[in-house]
């Protein structure tokens with residue numbers, strides 16, 4: 001039996017990822033009896049606006065080409081919010097959310113407006129952040145019947161006002177940074193008092209195309225890291241692992257099962273952590289560059 005624990009976060013960013021990627025990933029998990037945590041974007045799909053980052057953000061074009069994003073996300077997605085209107089992602093998704101929960105998965109909140117959070121969070125004033133969080137929590141509650149317990153930050157970006165708004169909304173935990181393991185975050189000098197469970201592993205789009213990694217051998221790269229004893233938190237995307245990278249994700253799940261890796265949902269990890277809150281470290285959150293990702297992310301201070 002392996003001494004590894006793996007929590008899988010499924011980030012859902014787009015309308016297409018919600019329609020096609022979520023059921024595909026759920027199927028891959030369900031046939032193997034693996035539980036996971038899904039974080040949903042519910043407001044307008046303005047992914048097309050991200051295309052404009054090509055012109056003013058270093059590294060974005062290289063990443064788009066390396067990960068073949070137009071193929072992964074579909075051309076329509078890349079035009080939403082520009083020449084095509086932005087569809088509301090969460091509209092009519094009650095059944096999808098309830099099916100996820102009935103299958104034993106956790107459903108949490110990813111964003112109201114994913115692109116807005118990604119592009120503007122660090123420039124938003126507290127009232128704007130609060131409105132963004134409130135709209136997301138309200139939309140989630142309408143779909144699921146209850147408010148979310150967990151929140152995964154788009155692009156791993158968090159601010160003190162955002163963490164305060166999330167805490168005020170009654171969230172049990174957030175997963176907003178990259179880091180080593182669960183901790184109490186100190187953001188912009190403030191201890192926010194909301195449990196943070198960071199993503200510990202890189203994402204597929206960050207490592208694809210580097211060091212000879214392709215969709216055919218990506219699962220070996222991740223399995224090797226997951227088999228290091230301890231807790232690992234892996235973020236996958238409905239738009240990637242639920243579409244072009246589904247075969248690699250399936251092989252990774254099989255590899256983990258073969259080696260006896262224990263799967264946990266983030267809400268269960270949070271429950272364990274909160275039984276003994278003083279055992280967790282207090283860590284500062286800093287903005288850092290991550291290899292393969294355009295723009296800085298919030299990171300547990302090393």
Ligand SMILES: [Zn+2]
Nearest residue numbers: 011013154155
């Ligand atoms: Zn996302």
